[in-house]
Amino acid sequence: MYRTNTCGELRLTDAGKEVTLAGWVQRTRKMGGMTFVDLRDRYGITQIVFNEADDQSLCDRANKLGREYCVQVKGAVCERQSKNPKMDTGDIEVVAQELTVLSSSLTPPFTIEDNTDGGDDLRMKYRYLDLRREAVRKNLELRHRMTILIRNFLDKHQFMEVETPILIGSTPEGARDFVVPSRMNPGQFYALPQSPQTLKQLLMVGGFDRYFQIAKCFRDEDLRADRQPEFTQIDCEMSFVDQDDVIDLFEEMARHLFKEIRGVELPKLEQMTWHEAMKRYGSDKPDLRFGMEFVELKDAFAGKGDFSVFNEAAYIGGICVPGCADYSRKQLNELTDFVKRPQVGAKGLVYIKFMADGSVKSSVDKFYSPEVLAEIKEKTGAKDGDLVLILSGDNANKTRIQLCSLRLEMGNRLGLRDKNVFKCLWIVDFPLFEWSDEEQRLMATHHPFTMPNPDDISLLDEHPEQVRAKAYDFVCNGIEVGGGSIRIHDTQLQEKMFEVLGFTPESAEAQFGFLMNAFKYGAPPHAGLAFGLDRFVSIMAGLDSIRDCMAFPKNNSGRDVMLDAPSRIDDKQLDELQIKLDLKA
Numbered sequence: 001m002y003r004t005n006t007c008g009e010l011r012l013t014d015a016g017k018e019v020t021l022a023g024w025v026q027r028t029r030k031m032g033g034m035t036f037v038d039l040r041d042r043y044g045i046t047q048i049v050f051n052e053a054d055d056q057s058l059c060d061r062a063n064k065l066g067r068e069y070c071v072q073v074k075g076a077v078c079e080r081q082s083k084n085p086k087m088d089t090g091d092i093e094v095v096a097q098e099l100t101v102l103s104s105s106l107t108p109p110f111t112i113e114d115n116t117d118g119g120d121d122l123r124m125k126y127r128y129l130d131l132r133r134e135a136v137r138k139n140l141e142l143r144h145r146m147t148i149l150i151r152n153f154l155d156k157h158q159f160m161e162v163e164t165p166i167l168i169g170s171t172p173e174g175a176r177d178f179v180v181p182s183r184m185n186p187g188q189f190y191a192l193p194q195s196p197q198t199l200k201q202l203l204m205v206g207g208f209d210r211y212f213q214i215a216k217c218f219r220d221e222d223l224r225a226d227r228q229p230e231f232t233q234i235d236c237e238m239s240f241v242d243q244d245d246v247i248d249l250f251e252e253m254a255r256h257l258f259k260e261i262r263g264v265e266l267p268k269l270e271q272m273t274w275h276e277a278m279k280r281y282g283s284d285k286p287d288l289r290f291g292m293e294f295v296e297l298k299d300a301f302a303g304k305g306d307f308s309v310f311n312e313a314a315y316i317g318g319i320c321v322p323g324c325a326d327y328s329r330k331q332l333n334e335l336t337d338f339v340k341r342p343q344v345g346a347k348g349l350v351y352i353k354f355m356a357d358g359s360v361k362s363s364v365d366k367f368y369s370p371e372v373l374a375e376i377k378e379k380t381g382a383k384d385g386d387l388v389l390i391l392s393g394d395n396a397n398k399t400r401i402q403l404c405s406l407r408l409e410m411g412n413r414l415g416l417r418d419k420n421v422f423k424c425l426w427i428v429d430f431p432l433f434e435w436s437d438e439e440q441r442l443m444a445t446h447h448p449f450t451m452p453n454p455d456d457i458s459l460l461d462e463h464p465e466q467v468r469a470k471a472y473d474f475v476c477n478g479i480e481v482g483g484g485s486i487r488i489h490d491t492q493l494q495e496k497m498f499e500v501l502g503f504t505p506e507s508a509e510a511q512f513g514f515l516m517n518a519f520k521y522g523a524p525p526h527a528g529l530a531f532g533l534d535r536f537v538s539i540m541a542g543l544d545s546i547r548d549c550m551a552f553p554k555n556n557s558g559r560d561v562m563l564d565a566p567s568r569i570d571d572k573q574l575d576e577l578q579i580k581l582d583l584k585a
Contacts, residue, residue, distance in 0.1 A: 002072060008044020012091045014077045019094060021046060022072045022102065024132065025065050026112070035062045037096075039073060040112075042137060047080070047093040048073050054095075061099055068105035068112065068129070074098040125561045127552055139549040142261070143537045147214055149260055150234055153253050159210040159236065164199040166192060166216065171511055176220040178229070186578040192218035192230075195530060197447055198515050200237040201487055204526040205518045212236045214533065226479065226535055226546050229558050234482070234536070237528035243470055243486055246527050247271075247426055250482070254424065254474065261540050264422055273429040278397060282317075282404030284430070287478030288423035290416035292319040292407050294400065295380045297390065300372070307367035309348070313392035315399045320380040321410050324387035325353040332363075339391065339406055346402045350390040354382050408478065417477070419542035424476040429453070432469040433500070441502050446471050448497055449515075451486040457493075464500050474531065481536050484529030491519045 003022040010019065023041035030036075033052040038045050050062040065071065075096040084090030109126055110118025114135045123130040130136055151161070170177045170191035177191040193199075195217050203211045215235040221227065238246060251269055258264040277286050280293050298316045301307070310316055327335075332351055339346035352362040352373060360373050380388050389406060393399035411417045432452050433442040442464060444450060452460065453468040460467060470486035488494045494516060498508040509516070534546035547553030554560055574581065 006043035007039050007041040007046040008088060010046060010077055010089055010092050010094070012079060015079050015092065017077045018074070019077055020072065020074045021048070021094065023070070024105075024112075025067055025069045025071060027067065028062070028065055030063060033059075035059055036093075037062060037065060037073075039071070040132070044088055046089045047084075048075065048096050049078075049093050050096050050099075055097075058096065058099055062096070065101070066105060066107065068108050068132075069101060070103040070105070072098075072100040072102055121555065121561060124553070124555055127562050131551065136548070139537070139541050139543065140551060142541050143533070143549050146257060146261060146537055146540065147533070149257055150214075150253070153256055154210075154212045154236070157210070157249065159212040160208055161213055162203060162208065162211050163213060164193070164196040164215065168193050168199070169511075178218045178220050181577045181579060183576050194219050195233060196235055197449065198512070200235065200528060201449065201515065201526065202518055204237055204239045204487075205521065205523050207239075207524075209239045210237070215530075223554070223556050223558055226532075226538075228534065228547060228550065229554055231546070232533040234531040234533050235528075236484075236530065237526060239524040239526045241525070241527050243428075243472060243527065246484060246486075246529055247472055250474065250529050250531075251426075257536075257540070258422060262422070266422070266424060270425045271428050272425055274427055274431065275429070277427055278400055281407070282400035282402075283478070284427050284473065285475045285478055285480045286425075287408065287411065287417065288425060289418060289421050289477060290411050290414075292321060292410060294319060294403060294407075297376060297379060300375050300379055301368070304369070304372045305364070305367040307364055309350075310364075310367075310392055312394070313399075314394045315396035316390060316392040317400060317403050318376070318380055318388050318390040319403065319407050319410070320382045321387040321389060321414075322383070323385055324410075324414075325355050325385050327351075327353070327387055335389065335406070335409070338409055339402060344402050344405045346391050346393070346399075346406075349406075350392075352376060352382075352388040352390070354384055354386050354388070356385040358384055419477075422476060422539070424474065427473040427475055428471070430469045430471045430473075431465065432456075432467040432471075433464050435465070442500065444497075444501060445469060446483065446485055448501055448512075449485075449487050449494070451488050452493075452497075460496060460500055470527075472529075474529075476539055479535055479539060480532075481539065482529055482531035484527065486525075486527040489519060489523040489525055491516055494519065 001020065004020045007021055007023045021039055023039045026038035026040040026045055028035060028037050035050040037048040037050065039048050050059040052059045073094065073096050075094040077092050078095050080091060080093045108129050110116050110122055112129060112132050114133060116133060167180060167190040170179060170189065175194055177194065180190040180192065182188050182190060196213060196215050200211050213235045215233045216230060217233050218230050220229065255266045258266050274284055277284050282294060294317045297318050298313065301310045301316055336349040338344065339349050350363050352360065354360055354377055360370065362373060376388060382388055391399055391403045391406065430445050432445060432450060434445045436443045446469065451470040453470055456467040471483065472485065473483040474481050488497060495508065534549060537549040538546045541549055543549060552560065552562065559565065
């Protein structure tokens with residue numbers, strides 16, 4: 001056999017055993033007449049000792065080993081004289097008797113260590129080497145453990161795992177599809193699923209009652225830290241349930257995961273409406289690990305000073321930053337530059353410093369009396385030593401979103417966004433529709449199968465923008481981890497939804513006729529939810545990017561630099577698909 005033990009399991013109780021280990025050479029050190037080799041596999045590192053006094057030729061061979069050589073070693077387990085408390089195997093070493101080189105290695109382009117010297121692009125190009133690093137492996141082990149816990153939890157609650165197709169039809173709603181040409185049907189295309197949404201609804205019509213899938217999903221959208229072209233969902237659907245049933249069950253699952261993975265006891269989670277979240281935090285995924293809630297200040301400033309920016313604003317909002325009244329002019333200029341960045345889009349920043357000695361310094365001193373600034377202090381709850389930061393604008397929601405960016409920036413600067421603290425909540429009562437500047441029409445906030453709040457159905461004709469959705473998002477530490485909704489199961493209501501979204505009866509039939517027809521055969525009330533597995537794992541692991549918990553992620557341009565994908569295909573394949581490329585265009 002290649003090995004009797006792994007490189008991470010031997011302990012002092014194994015002293016005297018004859019063992020065979022196999023793995024990769026982490027490093028070699030020659031000290032006098034002895035050569036030490038750290039041998040690594042998935043499970044850990046064991047120190048191997050080669051002694052010239054015992055076998056000169058064996059020691060000479062060990063001295064020729066390079067980093068990342070794959071080798072097999074036979075020898076005896078002995079107690080180490082100088083123990084290493086930082087290693088699980090630090091009390092023992094293996095005195096080598098035999099050495100077999102299973103595979104030699106080129107010098108790797110970066111060090112295979114936690115604090116590697118390889119940059120992101122280099123590590124992604126040689127991802128198979130990066131996967132050997134303990135830090136990367138632990139993330140994937142955590143991902144594995146979470147999926148096992150999730151499967152066992154859902155199985156215990158009578159969910160059935162069902163695989164849905166990867167090649168499906170394209171739908172225009174939501175993000176852009178990745179499309180796949182069909183050779184056997186020239187000029188026609190499959191799409192890769194953005195989610196198994198309609199398919200899992202059909203499973204409910206089929207009587208499956210409770211479905212789940214660890215599902216691959218694909219979206220051709222702009223990338224950032226929490227997005228990849230392909231990602232994985234914990235996709236679930238249930239029949240004969242209401243919103244509270246879904247929230248209660250998946251809150252229980254989240255509580256189970258946090259307890260098992262991080263040893264954290266989640267309390268009963270708060271439910272916050274979308275409107276409240278936007279008003280208090282400027283975000284439908286608020287980070288509750290710290291305060292700095294928004295305070296609306298328009299009434300406090302209105303008509304009390306000759307500052308046209310505030311007098312003409314539709315919204316004025318501020319946050320109180322505790323203990324930062326001593327911010328320097330340079331620091332305040334940095335914050336002003338931050339809010340003026342295109343990614344934020346504010347025109348400027350107003351500050352009021354309530355100094356520790358009771359004095360007040362402000363960028364609007366000449367426009368407002370001390371009495372007005374004292375009122376701001378009272379409204380914001382500021383104390384001596386605190387800093388109040390204020391933004392204004394002619395669009396309330398837009399300005400709140402800008403103020404949210406500033407709030408999060410201050411949270412980062414003050415170290416208040418601790419990755420070992422977890423604050424979760426549910427956001428409910430989303431708007432059913434949102435306006436798309438790109439499409440110049442109302443779009444479904446979640447998807448077109450979301451149930452309107454029954455109290456608002458009468459508004460669908462005249463004021464669809466006021467209709468609330470029976471939808472819910474699970475948010476943790478300012479990240480949307482999952483979301484779902486009650487589904488429409490009534491054909492007439494679904495037809496009305498398509499009408500509001502601008503579908504003609506013909507286009508709705510062409511794209512969703514299969515679902516509409518299925519609803520005519522006794523569709524049960526049903527609802528669902530999907531967690532982003534990659535995001536969930538990254539939160540548990542304390543990562544900044546979801547790609548660090550994926551085995552083979554894409555880079556920020558959506559490219560796989562290891563496989564050099566996407567890439568062009570040869571003319572023969574294009575001819576078979578009857579596709580002609582106009583590269584000049």
